[in-house]
Amino acid sequence: MNLVSIITPSYNSEDFISETIKSVLSQTYQNWEMIIIDDCSNDGSVGLIKKNCEKDNRIILIEQKKNIGAGEARNIGLKKANGRYIAFLDSDDCWLPNKLEIQINFMKKHKSAISFTSYIVMNELFTKEEYTINVPQKITYTGYLKNTIIGMSSSIIDKNIVGDINFLDIRTRQDTYLWISLLKRGLIANGLDIVLMKYRKRDSSISANKFKAAKRVWYLYYNLEELGFFKSLYYFIFYAINAIRKRK
Numbered sequence: 001m002n003l004v005s006i007i008t009p010s011y012n013s014e015d016f017i018s019e020t021i022k023s024v025l026s027q028t029y030q031n032w033e034m035i036i037i038d039d040c041s042n043d044g045s046v047g048l049i050k051k052n053c054e055k056d057n058r059i060i061l062i063e064q065k066k067n068i069g070a071g072e073a074r075n076i077g078l079k080k081a082n083g084r085y086i087a088f089l090d091s092d093d094c095w096l097p098n099k100l101e102i103q104i105n106f107m108k109k110h111k112s113a114i115s116f117t118s119y120i121v122m123n124e125l126f127t128k129e130e131y132t133i134n135v136p137q138k139i140t141y142t143g144y145l146k147n148t149i150i151g152m153s154s155s156i157i158d159k160n161i162v163g164d165i166n167f168l169d170i171r172t173r174q175d176t177y178l179w180i181s182l183l184k185r186g187l188i189a190n191g192l193d194i195v196l197m198k199y200r201k202r203d204s205s206i207s208a209n210k211f212k213a214a215k216r217v218w219y220l221y222y223n224l225e226e227l228g229f230f231k232s233l234y235y236f237i238f239y240a241i242n243a244i245r246k247r248k
Contacts, residue, residue, distance in 0.1 A: 004100055004156070005083030006034040009073035013091035014045040016200065019126070020091055021052045021059065029100035035080050036091070037062045037073040045091075071167035071174030078165055086157045086165065088175075092200040093153035094126075099196040103156055106192050113161040114182065114189040117154040119197040121247075126200060133199075133246055135191035141183035146238035148217065149246065150179050150189060154197045162187065168224075173216045177224060214240065 006024060010017055017036075024034050038046050038061060046063065053059045062076060078086065085104060089095065099117070107115050121130045135149055144150070152175040157165060162182060167174045183189060217239055221232040 001029070001031040002085055002104070003083035004029070004032040004085040004087050004104065005077075005081035006032055006087045006089050007074050007077035007081065008034060008036045008089050008091055009039055009070040009077070010036050010041065010045055010049065010091040011039040011067070011070075011073075012041045012043045012045060014041075014043045014048055016092040017045050018048050018052070020089065020094055021049070023094040023096075024059075024089065025056065026097045027095065027100045028098050029104060032058060032087075032100065033082060034059045034089075035062065035077040036060065037077050038064060039069070039073045040064045040067040069169070069171050069174075071171075072169055074167050074174070084158065084160055086159055088155050089153045092202060094198045094200075095153070096196050096198070102194065102196060103192060106190070107156065107158060110190055111161075112190040113158050113187045114150075114179075115156050115192055116150040116189055117192045117194055117196040119151050119154050119199050120195055121199050121201050124200060124202050126198070130201065131247055132195060135193050137191050137193070139183070139189045139191065141180070141186075142235075144179055144183050144189070145221065145235040147242040148176050148179070148239060149191075149242070150175075151197060151199060153199060155189075157182075173213075173220055176217065177220055180220065180225065210243070214243075 036049050049061050053061050103115055103117060116135060118132060118134045120132050122128065123130060133151060168177050218236055221227050221235055
């Protein structure tokens with residue numbers, strides 16, 4: 001049974017982090033380590049994480065002395081990770097109990113470098129299901145530019161196939177650019193159309209502001225990928241259409 005390293009950046013997450021950790025502890029696949037990188041929180045989340053560390057030594061806390069952002073926090077977690085498989089779980093999302101078992105078996109069977117699953121979008125209080133994101137069987141670089149459908153907390157990477165992983169030091173959309181950069185190598189991400197994760201849509205989050213989110217995607221296409229205006233516009237139109245379709 002291969003070790004899975006779970007990377008969780010955390011910032012002021014005291015309202016959610018205990019539930020997130022509980023969803024990991026409840027996994028049927030038990031060979032994991034959970035690396036939580038606290039990004040200089042000023043609430044009670046560090047205390048809650050420490051209590052869980054005391055109960056289970058598979059939970060590892062790394063405390064940052066200054067705020068560096070989710071991307072750099074994940075990079076610190078990646079340097080600490082010992083597992084063949086790298087799973088990402090944000091501090092406000094939750095996994096279903098059989099998430100790791102089903103997904104790791106799927107990846108082994110299909111020799112998958114990257115996998116991602118369907119998931120349910122919940123309201124902030126986790127009391128209401130808003131809609132479900134269903135995923136395709138696979139996605140390539142150009143396919144992902146048209147449809148940024150990989151949910152970060154649903155994703156797992158096989159380091160033996162992918163090699164080095166690194167997040168760009170940008171404050172937002174680091175996850176989107178990670179998939180762009182990996183798929184650009186010619187890798188394919190395999191989708192598992194089974195709901196295995198619950199995503200918390202926070203009212204204050206960047207993703208909740210659709211206009212800001214769209215601006216940042218344009219920035220990735222035009223400024224970072226340097227696709228040029230017309231090619232950027234081509235992919236951006238598909239991105240916008242698919243973003244609307246996903247939420248129906």
